Amino acid sequence: MxxxxxxxxxxxxxxxxxxxxxxDVELVEGPVPECGDGQVLVRQVYLQMDxxxxxxxxxxxxxxxxxxxxxxxxxxxxxxxxxxxHPDIPVGAWCAAGLPGWQDHVAVDGDSPIVxxxxxxxxxxxxxxxxxxxxxxxxxxxxxxxxxxxxxxVLISAAGGSTGAVAVQVARNLGASVVGIAGTDExxxxxxxxxxxxxxxxRTEDLAARLRELRPQGFDVYFDSVGGEVLDIAxxxxxxxxxxxxxxxxxxxxxxxxxxxxSNYLNLINTQAKMVGFQGLSxxxxxxxxxxLMWRWKAEGKMEYKADVARGFESCVDQLxxxxxxxxxxxxxxxxxxxxGPGPY
Amino acid sequence: MxxxxxxxxxxxxxxxxxxxxxxDVELVEGPVPECGDGQVLVRQVYLQMDxxxxxxxxxxxxxxxxxxxxxxxxxxxxxxxxxxxHPDIPVGAWCAAGLPGWQDHVAVDGDSPIVxxxxxxxxxxxxxxxxxxxxxxxxxxxxxxxxxxxxxxVLISAAGGSTGAVAVQVARNLGASVVGIAGTDExxxxxxxxxxxxxxxxRTEDLAARLRELRPQGFDVYFDSVGGEVLDIAxxxxxxxxxxxxxxxxxxxxxxxxxxxxSNYLNLINTQAKMVGFQGLSxxxxxxxxxxLMWRWKAEGKMEYKADVARGFESCVDQLxxxxxxxxxxxxxxxxxxxxGPGPY
Numbered sequence: 001m002x003x004x005x006x007x008x009x010x011x012x013x014x015x016x017x018x019x020x021x022x023x024d025v026e027l028v029e030g031p032v033p034e035c036g037d038g039q040v041l042v043r044q045v046y047l048q049m050d051x052x053x054x055x056x057x058x059x060x061x062x063x064x065x066x067x068x069x070x071x072x073x074x075x076x077x078x079x080x081x082x083x084x085x086h087p088d089i090p091v092g093a094w095c096a097a098g099l100p101g102w103q104d105h106v107a108v109d110g111d112s113p114i115v116x117x118x119x120x121x122x123x124x125x126x127x128x129x130x131x132x133x134x135x136x137x138x139x140x141x142x143x144x145x146x147x148x149x150x151x152x153x154v155l156i157s158a159a160g161g162s163t164g165a166v167a168v169q170v171a172r173n174l175g176a177s178v179v180g181i182a183g184t185d186e187x188x189x190x191x192x193x194x195x196x197x198x199x200x201x202x203r204t205e206d207l208a209a210r211l212r213e214l215r216p217q218g219f220d221v222y223f224d225s226v227g228g229e230v231l232d233i234a235x236x237x238x239x240x241x242x243x244x245x246x247x248x249x250x251x252x253x254x255x256x257x258x259x260x261x262x263s264n265y266l267n268l269i270n271t272q273a274k275m276v277g278f279q280g281l282s283x284x285x286x287x288x289x290x291x292x293l294m295w296r297w298k299a300e301g302k303m304e305y306k307a308d309v310a311r312g313f314e315s316c317v318d319q320l321x322x323x324x325x326x327x328x329x330x331x332x333x334x335x336x337x338x339x340x341g342p343g344p345y
Numbered sequence: 346m347x348x349x350x351x352x353x354x355x356x357x358x359x360x361x362x363x364x365x366x367x368x369d370v371e372l373v374e375g376p377v378p379e380c381g382d383g384q385v386l387v388r389q390v391y392l393q394m395d396x397x398x399x400x401x402x403x404x405x406x407x408x409x410x411x412x413x414x415x416x417x418x419x420x421x422x423x424x425x426x427x428x429x430x431h432p433d434i435p436v437g438a439w440c441a442a443g444l445p446g447w448q449d450h451v452a453v454d455g456d457s458p459i460v461x462x463x464x465x466x467x468x469x470x471x472x473x474x475x476x477x478x479x480x481x482x483x484x485x486x487x488x489x490x491x492x493x494x495x496x497x498x499v500l501i502s503a504a505g506g507s508t509g510a511v512a513v514q515v516a517r518n519l520g521a522s523v524v525g526i527a528g529t530d531e532x533x534x535x536x537x538x539x540x541x542x543x544x545x546x547x548r549t550e551d552l553a554a555r556l557r558e559l560r561p562q563g564f565d566v567y568f569d570s571v572g573g574e575v576l577d578i579a580x581x582x583x584x585x586x587x588x589x590x591x592x593x594x595x596x597x598x599x600x601x602x603x604x605x606x607x608s609n610y611l612n613l614i615n616t617q618a619k620m621v622g623f624q625g626l627s628x629x630x631x632x633x634x635x636x637x638l639m640w641r642w643k644a645e646g647k648m649e650y651k652a653d654v655a656r657g658f659e660s661c662v663d664q665l666x667x668x669x670x671x672x673x674x675x676x677x678x679x680x681x682x683x684x685x686g687p688g689p690y
Contacts, residue, residue: 247614252611260606261605261608261610264606265607266572266622268621269592272622272627274620274621275610275619276613277611277613277615277616277617277618
């Protein structure tokens with residue numbers, strides 16, 4: 001493996017309209033990058049599929065610049081350090097190299113604040129499925145932004161997704177009562193097994209009626225990563241002084257043209273509620289606080305996860321789209337190769 | 346006058362669709378109400394035209410129950426106490442009797458917390474145009490909800506309206522730099538005379554381009570009572586950590602069917618901004634704080650106003666609609682009779 005001479009990259013060929021298609025990307029081969037002084041060379045094992053990945057393909061939408069045509073699709077990932085020119089990072093370590101994108105290898109500065117490395121025996125799947133981005137988004141989104149208190153009534157959309165499932169457990173572990181929203185019965189049952197008192201299937205049930213029935217007094221916190229119609233319905237089910245935490249809008253990222261906004265936003269006046277935009281990234285200095293708590297809860301059996309793992313670059317497009325169609329449950333990943341283990345390679 | 350035997354009321358005949366029309370209301374006559382023990386009988390001189398008046402005519406939209414068919418249209422007002430059975434309220438006093446509605450007389454409990462009385466020589470127009478609701482909405486909306494600091498860049502829509510014009514001056518007096526948005530050149534010039542550095546005519550100028558030009562870094566606070574397209578444009582001009590204070594949505598109150606929501610709400614994520622619903626009413630305990638400041642600023646020549654006064658019940662419908670068409674500048678009022686003065690009657 002250290003002897004591989006080829007770096008495969010899945011690069012953007014043209015900007016997608018709506019869902020990403022296999023026509024929008026192209027698999028290209030290039031040389032494996034050199035490992036410079038102070039750098040490590042990472043052989044990626046897992047690619048992380050996140051809704052934000054799709055948003056980065058559009059111009060002028062996200063909080064990072066758009067991916068350029070010809071660049072690898074940007075995403076999180078995790079792999080093994082197969083060559084190290086950094087004094088503190090051994091070969092064999094697991095490494096999440098910032099946003100390495102859809103490619104086999106990256107060479108990154110070991111001192112970069114966005115490059116995180118872990119012991120060779122780390123639980124890489126828990127790291128990817130819970131810690132890497134869901135933990136901070138769910139934890140700070142609910143506590144700092146959502147001002148969650150024990151006893152609050154919390155509504156969580158996309159509750160069967162990776163962030164939603166962590167949010168359900170964070171809210172429950174902190175003493176709130178949780179109602180989830182998901183897109184399949186299978187997800188709903190899983191969300192309920194994670195501690196939600198109920199989970200509404202938004203495709204088969206009357207969401208507005210069910211939410212009214214479940215919480216006639218409305219919700220104190222609404223954690224939203226869906227947007228669109230679901231957000232609009234939730235805006236009518238707020239308790240006085242409610243906090244709506246906007247972490248994303250899965251239903252809108254693929255819209256071509258201008259998607260509709262939440263026309264019930266005026267209910268913010270009636271309930272004197274607020275709607276707050278939130279990026280986990282802004283809590284980067286406090287990430288360890290969320291991470292420590294997740295590992296502790298894991299040890300106590302209070303933090304479950306599912307990983308939905310597909311194989312190879314050829315599954316990237318479908319796996320990303322599964323986030324928007326609702327086909328996946330839990331954290332969507334693409335595994336590029338079998339874990340080569342701690343080396344030597 | 347004390348001898349009038351008839352109380353005219355403009356009552357709701359049917360629920361309006363879109364703008365209120367003269368077909369939707371009916372002038373009826375009934376007996377002047379009895380002044381009970383502890384009550385005062387008020388002869389209304391001015392009716393207050395507020396956007397909320399229109400919203401109270403629809404079912405299930407507002408923070409108060411809808412006006413029933415056959416009831417007077419609900420609104421604020423101010424008149425003279427022409428009969429008193431309350432020990433502390435003399436005949437001749439000015440009185441704002443809660444939400445007395447479109448009628449000549451009301452009998453109200455002098456001890457009610459929503460009944461406010463003033464000396465016979467009070468500046469009733471300043472009270473109506475600045476104090477009665479704009480003061481609290483503008484002041485607490487900007488300071489408490491908008492977290493305004495000196496040096497902030499503030500954007501105010503409907504800046505030529507009664508609340509907007511007070512908000513412009515509150516922001517300026519507190520050391521912020523202000524850009525206004527209004528619907529006519531005449532209003533824009535007035536808003537600039539109140540201390541806004543610029544005021545954009547949203548009907549004749551390219552609002553998005555002008556806002557970008559005026560404040561390339563975006564706005565720290567956006568005080569919105571318009572909604573619709575203007576809100577959507579403003580949501581793309583937010584500075585990081587901005588506060589969007591939603592006090593109303595003049596552009597949407599008359600919409601039949603479901604008006605579009607602000608599709609750019611997702612920019613709240615990019616800027617980590619928040620959008621907060623606000624009712625002046627919730628600050629009722631702190632009203633005097635805002636009122637004292639407004640009177641002081643008035644004395645110092647730092648709080649101007651305009652009153653747009655029409656005469657008689659027959660002008661109520663047009664005067665209310667002027668809030669939505671943008672035909673009025675400053676506080677819209679209907680004067681029912683000449684001020685009868687301090688009595689005796």
